[in-house]
Amino acid sequence: MAVLPVRLLPDPVLKAPTQPFDTIDDDARSVGADLLDTMSDASHSVGIAAPQIGVSARAFAVDVSGHSKADSCHGAFVLFNPVLILATNYVVGREGCMSVPDLTGNVARATEVVVQGLDMDGRLRTIEANAFEARALLHELDHVDGLLFLDRVESLSTDVFRRRRYR
Ligand SMILES: [Zn+2]
Secondary structure, eight states: OOOOOOOOOGGGGTTTTOOOOOOOOOOOOOOHHHHHHHHHHSOSSEEEEEHHHHHHHEEEOOOOOOOOTTOOOOOOOEEEEEEEEEEEEEEEEEEEOOSSTTTEEEEEEEEEEEEEEEEHHHHHHHEEEEEHHHHHHHHHHHTTTTTOOOOOOTTTTSSSSEOOOOO
């Protein structure tokens, strides 16, 4: 269990194909624990996917606890082999990513989703989420498919913004 360095664009691991987990064994749980540890170490992070810690596998962690834009909140959790079951009610919102630290972008995402995956015990878990948690889930689902929010913006010239620096 460890806090791992977050891979930054243009690291090729962010775009590499990912493998599903055959079984949720100790190796899988170790990836899950590293995701949780690395996410909680980055204080503003609401999610992280395995490729961002250099692991080409289908897993992510999400935690929108305490976030002002959150409505549904399932706390901190890991999903292995996540699948999007339902996505409705698309809304454009501003998004950022630990792997693209200097930019944010306007991305249309569903605000009501159902996502299924396996939890740390290998049990099937169904997450019904809305608002900010739905956005976080969809952002992480994209990561396991090698997609970044920059691949989702309508226009790279008008929908991408440089982050303000306060130092
Ligand atoms: Zn991201």
